[in-house]
Each structure stands twice: as structure tokens, then as C-alpha cells.
Amino acid sequence: MIDLRSDTVTQPTEGMRRAIAEAAVGDEQKREDPSVTALQERVAALLGHEAGIFVPTATMANQIALKLHSRPGDVLIAEENAHVVIYEYGGAAAHAGLMTLGVPGNRGRLTPAQVRAAAEPSTKGADQHAAILALENTHNASGGRVWPLGELGEVVATAREVGLAVHLDGARILNASTALGVPPADISARFDTVTLCLSKGLGCPLGALLVGSHELMERAWREKHLFGGAMRQAGIVAAAGVYALDHHVDRLADDHTRARTLAKALATAGLPVDLEQVESNFVQLDLAPLGLERADALARLLAVGVGMSSTPHPTVLRAVTHLEIDDDDIARASELILAALRS
Ligand SMILES: Cc1ncc(COP(=O)(O)O)c(C=O)c1O
Numbered sequence: 001m002i003d004l005r006s007d008t009v010t011q012p013t014e015g016m017r018r019a020i021a022e023a024a025v026g027d028e029q030k031r032e033d034p035s036v037t038a039l040q041e042r043v044a045a046l047l048g049h050e051a052g053i054f055v056p057t058a059t060m061a062n063q064i065a066l067k068l069h070s071r072p073g074d075v076l077i078a079e080e081n082a083h084v085v086i087y088e089y090g091g092a093a094a095h096a097g098l099m100t101l102g103v104p105g106n107r108g109r110l111t112p113a114q115v116r117a118a119a120e121p122s123t124k125g126a127d128q129h130a131a132i133l134a135l136e137n138t139h140n141a142s143g144g145r146v147w148p149l150g151e152l153g154e155v156v157a158t159a160r161e162v163g164l165a166v167h168l169d170g171a172r173i174l175n176a177s178t179a180l181g182v183p184p185a186d187i188s189a190r191f192d193t194v195t196l197c198l199s200k201g202l203g204c205p206l207g208a209l210l211v212g213s214h215e216l217m218e219r220a221w222r223e224k225h226l227f228g229g230a231m232r233q234a235g236i237v238a239a240a241g242v243y244a245l246d247h248h249v250d251r252l253a254d255d256h257t258r259a260r261t262l263a264k265a266l267a268t269a270g271l272p273v274d275l276e277q278v279e280s281n282f283v284q285l286d287l288a289p290l291g292l293e294r295a296d297a298l299a300r301l302l303a304v305g306v307g308m309s310s311t312p313h314p315t316v317l318r319a320v321t322h323l324e325i326d327d328d329d330i331a332r333a334s335e336l337i338l339a340a341l342r343s
Helices: 014-021 035-045 058-068 089-098 112-118 148-161 173-180 184-188 214-226 236-245 252-268 294-304 325-343
Strands: 049-053 075-078 099-103 130-136 165-171 193-198 207-214 284-285 314-320
Touching: 014 049, 014 130, 014 214, 014 236, 035 049, 035 058, 035 207, 049 058, 049 075, 049 214, 058 089, 058 130, 058 165, 058 193, 058 214, 089 099, 099 236, 099 294, 148 165, 148 184, 173 184, 173 193, 173 207, 173 252, 252 314, 252 325, 294 325
Parallel strands: 075 099, 075 130, 130 165, 165 193
Antiparallel strands: 049 207, 193 207, 284 314
């Protein structure tokens, strides 16, 4: 199968497996794991922050961040289809006691006016405050869309003006920096906390980092322990992260090029793919004009050997490129998708 369901489906490469096998490890809970420490320092520097902590998943990184910036009863403001809103099982309420205000976005983006309006104090209670704005870049549910830097800066500045902490779910921030052609810190340094995921375009089996100030990351260690996320010889996984930063960052541009090539081939052949929407490693295909049901379309694709996946939008499917997809896969997938959806 040409598996375009997600960039999370990759297997560790030979080189990554070697790095895992040779990893120097120690007791991470005691902060004695050299590979974890090296990864944390490296990612903090990469993202323009003082410190970082290594956690098993990006979901845990996001959830810890929400707890750092709030008290139970506070309000989280986020785009309505953000990962923290629709894919984290209500964790914001369960873990941090937050009420989430999902704001309709455009391409996953909010405007300063929307943030200002959402942060207005509640008329009901004197002490129910909007505490956090969480943004996502690239934005998964809108198809890997990328925030323009100027617009991002304006929204973050507005959030600060109205007293919000700002968290970036940058699970795919390296795709965003690749798409914009800027260092990742140009995007991330302006946030209080930032999540980076290792198991997406970077191709690691698992792992994520949360970065921020020394003070916030000290508190984050405690929260991580509370989540049951304080590990032992975790360097076995962190070594994969260090390897990925050395070997899998520059190649993200190839994933983006391949997504565009696929999108162009499908659009040229008359399938409903909007090239304007292809900004990173996602291609979105709208089934509505084809009159196909989602389950039917996915089954047809699977029958010809192509994995695509659904999105929060009922008629939209996505194909995601990653390090196991090469140019031949893209050429073959274009033909197979056409054959499956046109017949
Ligand atoms: C934008 C975004 N944030 C967070 C996550 C959560 O990642 P994990 O599966 O490591 O918890 C994902 C996973 O798809 C994601 O796309």
C-alpha cells in the first residue's frame, strides 16, 4: 500500500535504529539520561526558548502547557478545529479544568479582532477569565496550512495585550518553518510555550517536546510526573529525536514538493483538489463534487492500494507525504487515486 493516511505511519529508518541501539541512557526521572538532556537542550535552542522537556506524545506536551498557564475554571481560546479542541478527548477540561472557547478560523487562523472578542470578560462571573490562546502551526485540520509570520505576530501581540498566555501547538512547526523558509525560532520564540512532535514528519517512533522558560519548564517537570510521563531510560527514544534533527529536517522540503506534485497531477486530471491549499505536506481532496461518500471513497482507494484518511470536514479526504514516500510512489498514487475515484 502507498500509505498517505498520515506522516505518523513511518517506521524508524536503519540509521535511526542504529542511533537507538547505540544510545547513551540513564534514569530520566532523575534527569540523568544524557540523550534526553541533549535532545531537550537542542530543541529549546532550535525553538528560541530557555529550556525543554521530553514527553511521550505531543498531546501530553499540549496538556501540560494548558495546565501551566491556567487555573481550573479559566477559559482556553483556540481555533474550533484545533487539535487541542477536537482530538485531545476533552483533556483541557479533564486535566486543567478549562472551559474551551472554539473560535471559527480561516485556514486554521484567527484574527486579532476574534481574539480580542473571545477574551472579553464573562458577564456571568467576576472571576472567569480567558487565560490562554493556543494556536496551531501548521494547522492539521485545515490541511497543513501555514500561518504567515506577520499575521501570527499580530495575533500573539493582541493576545498579550489582553492578558492571555500564548501556547503554540507546533507539532509540525518544522513543516511551517520549511514552508516559510525561516528558522523555526522566528515562529516559536514569541510564544510562552511550544510543542514539537517527533513522530510526524521527523519520522521517530514516538516522542515530543515542550519548550519555554526555565521557570515554566521546572513546573512542567512536575506536571509530567503527575501525568505518569516521567520515564526511566528514555534516551532510547530521545536518541531517535537527535538523529531526526540531524537527518530528517532538510528533507521536509521534499515532502512538500511531493505533496504539490500529487496535488497538481490530481487537479490537472480534473479531481477537486485546490492547489492554493497545498502549503506543506498535506493534499486535500473534496469528494462533494464527485458525489462520493467518504467511506465509499476510502474503501475504493484501499482496494487499489492507496491509503488516504478522513478530516473533520465530512466531504474532505487528505493525503499526507512523509519520509517513506518517494517520487515513484507519488506518480503511482496519482494514477491509482484517479482510477479509484473516477470509476
Ligand atoms: C497539530 C497536532 N498536535 C498534536 C498532535 C498530537 O500528537 P501525538 O499523537 O503525539 O499525541 C497531533 C497529532 O496528529 C497534531 O496533528
